[in-house]
Amino acid sequence: xxxxxxxxxxxxxxxxxxxxxxxxxxxxxxxxxxxxxxxxxxxxxxxxxxxxxxxxxxxxxxxxxxxxxxxxxxxxxxxxxxxxxxxxxxxxxxxxxxxxxxxxxxxxxxxxxxxxxxxxxxxxxxxxxxxxxxxxxxxxxxxxxxxxxxxxxxxxxxxxxx
Numbered sequence: 735x736x737x738x739x740x741x742x743x744x745x746x747x748x749x750x751x752x753x754x755x756x757x758x759x760x761x762x763x764x765x766x767x768x769x770x771x772x773x774x775x776x777x778x779x780x781x782x783x784x785x786x787x788x789x790x791x792x793x794x795x796x797x798x799x800x801x802x803x804x805x806x807x808x809x810x811x812x813x814x815x816x817x818x819x820x821x822x823x824x825x826x827x828x829x830x831x832x833x834x835x836x837x838x839x840x841x842x843x844x845x846x847x848x849x850x851x852x853x854x855x856x857x858x859x860x861x862x863x864x865x866x867x868x869x870x871x872x873x874x875x876x877x878x879x880x881x882x883x884x885x886x887x888x889x890x891x892x893x894x895x896x
Contacts (some may be wrong), residue, residue, distance in 0.1 A: 738792055738801040739796060739856070740857070742759065742761065742868070742870065742873060744845065744868050744869030744870055744873065745835070745843075745844065745845025745846075745869055746842045746844035746845045746867075746875060747759070747868065747869070747875070748807060748845065748870055749763075749844045749845050749885050750844065750875070750877065750881075750885055753884060753885050754883075755770075755877065755881040755884065755885055756775055756877075756878075757772065757875050757876060757877040757881070758866070758876040758877075758882070759868060759873060759874070759876075760777055760873070760874040760875075760876065761872055761873055761874075761876060762776050762777055762872050762874075763872060764839070764871040765794070765836050765871035766839075766871075767839040767871070769786075769804070769839075770784050770786040770804030771784075771804050771805065772814060773804075773874065774804060774865075777865075777874060779835075779865055780872075781803070781805055782803060782805075782861070783861055783863065783864050783865055784803070784804045784864070784865045784874075785801050785802060785803055785804065785854075785855070785858065785864050785865065785866050786801070786802060786803075786804050786866075786867075787799060787800070787801050787841045787842050787843050787866060787867055788800045788801075788802065788808050788824065789825040789830060789833065789834060789841065790808070790810075790813060790822040790823060790824055791794075791822065791823060791824075791825050792814065792817060792819035792820075792821070792822045793819055793820045793822075793836070794819060794820050795827060796817075796829070796850075796851075797833060797848075797850045797856075798813070798817045798819075798821070798822060798850060798851050798852075798853065799843045799846070799850050799851065799852045799853070799886075800813055800852075800853050800855070800893055801843050801852065801853070801854045801855065801858070801866060801882070801886075801888070802855040802893060802894050803857065803858075803894065806855065806894035807894060807895050808824075808893060808894060808895075809893060809894055810823065810896045812891075812892060812893045812895075813853070813893045813896070816853050816889075816891035816892075816893050817851055817853065833846075833848075834846045834847060835847040836867075836869060837871065839867070839871045840867055840868075840869060840870045840871040840872075840873070841867055841869075842866055842867040842868060842869045842875070843866070843882070843886040843888060844869065844882075844885055844886055845869055846865075849887065851888075851889075852876035852883075852886040852887065852888030852889070853888060853889055853890070853893055854879060854883055854888050854889070854890050854891070854895050855890075855891070855892070855893055856883060856890040856891060856892050858879040858882075858890070859880075859890055861878055861879060862878065863876050863877060863878050863879075864876070864877065864878075864882065866877055866882065
């Protein structure tokens with residue numbers, strides 16, 4: 735459980751602790767942005783279990799969070815359909831920190847400045863556990879997909895091209 739990890743406690747971990755959701759923390763040295771594939775390789779994790787967090791903005795100007803496999807691409811049409819928008823596009827990078835409170839490479843669906851709708855790629859439901867950013871560069875959290883959905887108040891959706 736994450737309680738042993740005293741030196742690092744992110745908002746994401748606090749949310750999981752509050753919900754009494756078990757998770758494991760993995761840390762690695764990271765000075766700058768690494769993509770999910772680099773992180774998986776660095777930690778020796780299977781690519782299919784490592785997920786990245788993407789933030790989009792809809793035509794309505796509302797933000798939506800998508801958690802998808804690191805080797806997948808977000809299908810913007812499927813994503814828009816999932817959140818009931820005519821269209822969505824990636825949130826401009828310069829807006830990521832002001833909107834979410836997180837930096838690129840440390841963004842997670844848990845503990846953002848505001849609660850945005852969260853969509854987890856439905857394939858995650860086939861896995862016992864997935865790895866997502868812990869809210870800081872250099873921190874990954876291992877958690878059951880259902881627990882991530884519970885803590886993020888998210889829903890499963892088919893939103894990837896692969």
